[in-house]
Amino acid sequence: MKNFSRQREAVLKVLKNTKSHPTATQVYEQVKKIIPNISLGTVYRNLAELYDNGEIIKVSVGDGFEHFDADTSSHIHLHCKKCGSTVDVYPDTDIGYKLASEVGFIPERSVCTVYGICKKCQQKHS
Amino acid sequence: MKNFSRQREAVLKVLKNTKSHPTATQVYEQVKKIIPNISLGTVYRNLAELYDNGEIIKVSVGDGFEHFDADTSSHIHLHCKKCGSTVDVYPDTDIGYKLASEVGFIPERSVCTVYGICKKCQQKHS
DNA sequence: TAATAAAATAGTAATCATTACTGATTTGAG
DNA sequence: CTCAAATCAGTAATGATTACTATTTTATTA
Numbered sequence: 001m002k003n004f005s006r007q008r009e010a011v012l013k014v015l016k017n018t019k020s021h022p023t024a025t026q027v028y029e030q031v032k033k034i035i036p037n038i039s040l041g042t043v044y045r046n047l048a049e050l051y052d053n054g055e056i057i058k059v060s061v062g063d064g065f066e067h068f069d070a071d072t073s074s075h076i077h078l079h080c081k082k083c084g085s086t087v088d089v090y091p092d093t094d095i096g097y098k099l100a101s102e103v104g105f106i107p108e109r110s111v112c113t114v115y116g117i118c119k120k121c122q123q124k125h126s
Numbered sequence: 127m128k129n130f131s132r133q134r135e136a137v138l139k140v141l142k143n144t145k146s147h148p149t150a151t152q153v154y155e156q157v158k159k160i161i162p163n164i165s166l167g168t169v170y171r172n173l174a175e176l177y178d179n180g181e182i183i184k185v186s187v188g189d190g191f192e193h194f195d196a197d198t199s200s201h202i203h204l205h206c207k208k209c210g211s212t213v214d215v216y217p218d219t220d221i222g223y224k225l226a227s228e229v230g231f232i233p234e235r236s237v238c239t240v241y242g243i244c245k246k247c248q249q250k251h252s
Numbered sequence: 253t254a255a256t257a258a259a260a261t262a263g264t265a266a267t268c269a270t271t272a273c274t275g276a277t278t279t280g281a282g
Numbered sequence: 283c284t285c286a287a288a289t290c291a292g293t294a295a296t297g298a299t300t301a302c303t304a305t306t307t308t309a310t311t312a
Contacts, residue, residue: 003259003308024298039262044299046260060186064270065298076222078231089225096202096240099215104245105204112238114222119230129279129288150269165291170270172289190299191269 008046010034015056015070021077021086023065057111061086074110080118087118134172136160141182141196147203147212149191183237187212200236206244213244 014030015022022030028043047068050056059067061079067086074094079086100107140156141148148156154169173194176182185193187205193212200220205212226233 005260005308007261037262039264041263041300042261048300058186058188060184060188062184062186076225078226078229078233080231081234089229091221091225095217095221096238099202099217100204100240100242103204103215104248105206105240105242106248107204107240107242108207109242110238110240112222112236114226114231114233114236116226116231116233116235122230122232131279131289133290163291165293167271167292168290174271 002049005046007031007035007038007042008049010038011043011046012050012055012070015050015068019071019088021059021061021067021069023067025065027068054109057109059086059111059113061113062115072109076112076114078114078116078118080121081115082117082121082124085118086113131172133157133161133164133168134175136164137169137172138176138181138196141176141194145197145214147185147187147193147195149193151191153194180235183235185212185237185239187239188241198235202238202240204240204242204244206247207241208243208247208250211244212239 010031011027013034014027018030020026024044024047025040027047028038028040031038031043047056051058051068054072056068056070057072059069059077061067061077061084063084071088073090074097075088075090077086078089094107094110096110096112097107136157137153139160140153144156146152150170150173151166153173154164154166157164157169173182177184177194180198182194182196183198185195185203187193187203187210189210197214199216200223201214201216203212204215220233220236222236222238223233
């Protein structure tokens, strides 16, 4: 049903080796270093398969692009609206999961993003 | 700098009168009941202006559409992957804000989504 | 190893949500 | 009222994502 694919492995490897929450195009650029003639459509298809399979998550930060993340543990994205960076912080407990369970909703994954201004951008004199 | 606009008021009113997290097109359909000849571009522009102004938030649930919500308070979206519904639950404290502050990040808004299966869809025999 | 069917690919074309553009209309201040 | 800035309706353009197709790769079975 699901065959091994060098391309899919490469896509997953790229995502596992970064904390930068890349877009599909950015993943494509990185994967090309491993498989130079891979096509963008293949990257999109494999990202979708990995997502459907629960191996990666999608992160939307409001910039019009879908971002991808191989870290499927419960964590929160701090997205700076000035420089566009996204860094991770890890809560002790996933409040979303907890509240979901309390109302009879079966939680499978959660994606949290906090928008604001990062430390570096605060220090820059505008 | 920013003039009154009947169209923008109508867009905001539609969003404030629903809990269904509509897409831009769905907002457009509703606003047309108030202003029949409003154009889709106007809806998009006003949604962007309201967002930039902090009056509404964007909610991404992984279906390829941007959803909008006039509830800017800290809350969590429970998105059912079967029926596509999104309902809100309200945490006592916003863990994201708390963690952000602890690392020197200035939080302005947070958007959390938990993906899973809602109570109704659990009861349906597949 | 050879044969075969299912799965996956590269490359390209098509889709469609969203954005940009333009000339006309509306708003708010003096 | 007058004028400039803001906004609009309508339409065209953009561009991220998806779909399609002929070819190649994978996994299985003999």
